């Protein structure tokens with residue numbers, strides 16, 4: 001098994017993370033239905049059988065219903081909690097009576113949101129609490145105060161970040177007496193800025209790139225686990241109908257399919273193996289609620305692409321030869 005940085009803190013963590021954003025019905029204020037509960041039970045059972053034991057949540061997913069439905073699973077099967085590594089996120093607030101959609105990494109909201117997460121999930125503790133997005137009004141000392149109290153109370157074991165560049169990560173980290181063990185970022189074949197940033201150094205053609213330099217390196221140097229969201233690009237390269245998409249997407253999907261046939265594996269496995277081939281030890285967060293697709297994803301663990309295949313996928317997905 002690959003040695004992930006997260007293992008240092010959470011031994012036995014799986015190489016894939018199951019993203020729970022799709023559980024709990026839809027993004028509306030309807031109550032959980034019996035069908036939502038049944039579906040979530042089936043999916044989580046399958047995920048555990050597939051040896052994925054890290055579950056990714058956020059307080060906002062399906063307006064809290066993703067955590068709520070997961071909580072019904074833990075209520076019915078309390079012993080499952082010990083088999084799971086559960087992470088959740090706080091810091092995004094939707095429009096409400098108090099104001100517009102906003103980010104909130106104030107001590108008060110971090111504390112309040114964590115209590116709500118624990119109640120919805122039906123658990124005494126989170127393995128990892130992740131700060132979902134950088135809040136322009138965030139103050140490192142205030143965040144540090146909130147996180148220290150959560151750690152001391154036993155409500156949270158470890159902390160992580162999401163969508164933060166290296167400057168934001170180091171600004172918060174310098175105030176805190178414990179490590180941030182995760183940075184969860186959008187990294188995929190359809191969003192290549194995380195690689196383009198590195199290959200376009202000093203090249204004016206790279207002026208459009210929106211990925212802060214040193215973000216991956218900061219995580220690697222500081223032993224943070226990089227987790228990728230959007231890893232499956234909503235199926236764009238692994239089976240979705242792409243007849244109406246660009247030639248670049250069609251050609252990439254075609255090559256992914258060829259490789260899947262060559263390795264006698266699934267297209268999902270090739271897409272994820274491509275991400276996992278990167279030496280930063282990326283831990284993909286997969287968001288499918290389709291049981292066959294979840295199984296197809298787990299096949300990535302046995303695929304070792306060659307350097308040439310990795311570059312061929314990258315070149316096709318970027319749509320032109322490297323500079």
Ligand SMILES: NC(=O)c1ccc[n+]([C@@H]2O[C@H](COP(=O)([O-])OP(=O)(O)OC[C@H]3O[C@@H](n4cnc5c(N)ncnc54)[C@H](OP(=O)(O)O)[C@@H]3O)[C@@H](O)[C@H]2O)c1
Nearest residue numbers: 019020021229230231232233234235239240287288289290
């Ligand atoms: N930190 C953040 O800011 C952030 C943001 C977004 C998400 N996340 C986390 O990352 C997880 C995954 O994110 P994601 O859902 O955006 O990305 P994803 O894993 O790339 O995509 C999953 C979605 O793509 C669909 N899909 C996959 N393959 C398909 C195919 N061949 N044909 C048709 N549909 C296909 C899935 O549908 P099926 O269910 O039908 O398979 C599912 O709706 C989330 O659950 C969440 O935990 C984090």
